[in-house]
Amino acid sequence: MKNLKINNRFTAELPADPELKNEIRQVKNTLFSYVNPAKPSNPELIHASEEVVALVGISKEEIHSDEFLNVFSGKDILPKTQPYAMCYAGHQFGNWAGQLGDGRAINLTEVENNNQFYTLQLKGAGKTPYSRTADGLAVLRSSIREYLCAEAMHYLGVPTTRSLSLILSGDQVLRDILYNGNPAYEKGAVVCRVAPSFIRFGSFEMLTARNELKNLKQFVEYTIKHYFPEIKGKPKEQYIQFFQKVTDTTRGMILHWQRVGFVHGVMNTDNMSIHGITIDYGPYGWLENYDPDWTPNTTDSQNRRYRFGNQPQVAQWNLFQLANALYPLVNEAAPLEKILDSFIIDFEEDYKIMFLNKLGIFTSSDTDDKIVKGLEEILQLSETDMTIFFRNLSQIKKEDSVEQAFEKIEYAFYFPMEIKDKILDAWQKWLSVYLKRLKIETLSDEERALKMNQINPKYVLRNYMAQLAIDAADKGDYSLVDELFHLLKNPYDEQPESEKWFAKRPDWARTKVGCSMLSCSS
Template sequence: MDQALAEASAALELGPAWQHGFAQLGPAFFTELRPTPLPDPHLVSVNRRLAADLGLDADRLAGSDAVAAFTGNQALQGARPLASVYSGHQFGVWAGQLGDGRAILLGGIATPQGVQELQLKGAGRTPYSRMGDGRAVLRSSIREYLCSAAMHGLGVPTTRALVVTGSPQPVRREEVETAAVVTRVAPSFVRFGHFEHFSARGQLDELRQLADYVIDTFYPHCRAPDRLGGNPYAALLEEVTLRTAAMVAQWQAVGFCHGVMNTDNMSILGLTIDYGPFQFLDAFVPTQICNHSDETGRYAFNRQPNVAYWNLFCLGQALFPLIGDEELALAALEPYKAAFPRELEARMRAKLGLASEKSGDRQLVEQILSLLAAGPVDYPIFWRRLSRFAAGGDLAAVRDLFLDRAGFDGWVAQYEARLADEAGEPGARMLAANPKYVLRNHLCELAIRQAKLGDFSEVETLLSLVQSPFEEHPDHDDRAGFPPDWATHIEISCSS
């Protein structure tokens, strides 16, 4: 039996039919290559809820053959592994060619959720690794696995993670750690940087081919003749603008800091992608910088909305050769200025239990955010306690969070008057909008410490909690409390 036949017979059949829309774009867009195997792979966790969404058997995914396949040690029948090329702006500076330096796309599978692409992150070097080793470490892989589940549980558009596998293979970061591979899932992993790459190189045929693929696959309504003068590329930019505005508004409402909003980390589908030095806010500090590598604070929490618009402008520049009209390109970007505040206000009204919209609502939100920042007050605990108060609970538990009691008393009097105008049960609405369980950094850290010792039980516990963060889970109240003092000393960098 020759080698190709032997490999085909050993390949694991996942079940669903594979589709390779991105691979059909041709070799200018990627390099086909196989993952680099890791020694002695083991299972860390399977996201059973995601497996069910995809129509996959979670028990089978936990088997040794699947663990080998999702580590890159065994082929998946029907997969067509490749690494894509893109470019981008990193920390506001043009970085030139980048690409999938440690991620390998396997292809898309047909699922009840539509076609979903599977990508192995940490599967070895590619032609785009530059000076990198192509690997991911257990620490960062667990963080991405849990955070993508947490964001999905909160209703924030995101890539997801199906499986994490580990290996004793040493990997050097700030210190020597062990290797891991995350199987990521999304309808597409196309980024702003894919468009920047071909535009910057003057490869306009490839730029048009990529744009047509994205439009025809994900945004076919952009070809409607009444959209922006019948220009489908301007309509594409407008659609991405609106999706990005909505996504970032959700980030701000839930207190999520991405940490590295480079243009190559921005999804063309408006998904949260590339979880590295992320953080959910503990205390409400608008200037919070969660990335230890971000020395200038470019990606601070309160700067995320403006950075997103800057990134969209870069995408507009990349698409301009196809749009061909400066006024049309600017018109496609303009909706961000209204869409972002509109989306954020809607999210903040929901957090306050306000189903209707009134003229003083924005001021009510701004006043409480100022009081939270002045404390600073723990962001998730405040909103959960306020929800309980609106549902008939004790106001003292909320008031005790503030040093400025008089300021809070003045605000809550206005809030109670506003709440009296609301029909239905605003407290119940708030409990469904303000999570009890948030994936704080110290919770991740505790799970990682156990995982490094071979105990993945805390990963499983946190996965369960963040997938249903609005439920009470009374046996786990300790994971919904204030962070310990040592949590303020956790430092997360781009190497995570």
């Protein structure tokens, strides 16, 4: 990979762990530990994203080279690089967890291309000092889910890490998929993911919790210098601006999640990026039927802390923890509190505009709150597919009757026989108000439909789709991985040849492992 431009700023400028032994331990007064990936026994390339490969400065022709396979499986180390695992802490499910760190992620290097910097990170490449009781490896099913989802999110317009490659390790990995005492061996795999950096809220939490304030100051200033160069002023002013920037991008990310119906599933502070990008695709899922209380995470099934409807509030809570971590540098609560207090206010204003745009409403009216709240309630009266409902809503025309409008959204109902009596009456009343509201819009039906279809995706990575690809890949058939990868590159396009994927969750997927709820090992 002759054109790859190595630039290891993170390891060159920040304090390293002096201990080079790869032993699980508490690592203090440092931000990372040098560690080499585990060597896979028989790596095999399953898929690579040509767009991401080009993004970091690798040629398309090099994808199928031995060097590409060996580097991105962890078998060989790039010249002039020293792989490392990052040390950070975090709150997990609302509780302080102490040191966490890259337990199954190893950063290969930073590269520079077209005046942009990217960190290349292998997920599932083996044990690190932060692996705790785990082996640092990943299985094929979770790797397929991560690889496909990150790219799907990018093309949906959601800020995210990117996926460069998906490689089979050739090794067997022992996993208890449901944490019920029935472990089994599965195929191992490694994903190379790409981001500006993998710095997390928990990176700063760790330093403050340990009172490593010199390192905290150095790390915040490093982060501002390299990732927020537009921030100027005295140090204290810069720290406040930094927090404002992270708050703003985090709000934007969550807004996109709510727009497309994505549920992260494990919004711990160690899974929150300072870049406002989605990281760590574990037990995620898309809403099938519109249910604000749904979470895909089995670990969260009782309290549902990370349910769809609670993601904005969790984001604010996580930002509060980041504010606490930055407080020793600011030494003043008021400016941080002001930013935090405005988070939900600003989010709710943005959310209302976003939701109205999904409905094809691009002007303001006194009836807008009623339309939004009314729809959020009515969507829950009977299982209604979120993706299909909003996509088909664009077919409604201003001059349609209530009956005609209803026919155009009817396909979104999982149990059409339930849409009668009070439920049918509620839909008819809402559609009547909605049709009147559309008449105020100045856009033609065709113009409005075009704009709506750029906001409401036709195709998302439903869990059952990912599971079908996983089942086929387990048998050595990777064609469905490739098919879904290309389908999800154009999620807003009609793609008539792929209409079969514009479908409600099939009945068999309602309770199937991997299709309804997932564990953190998923």
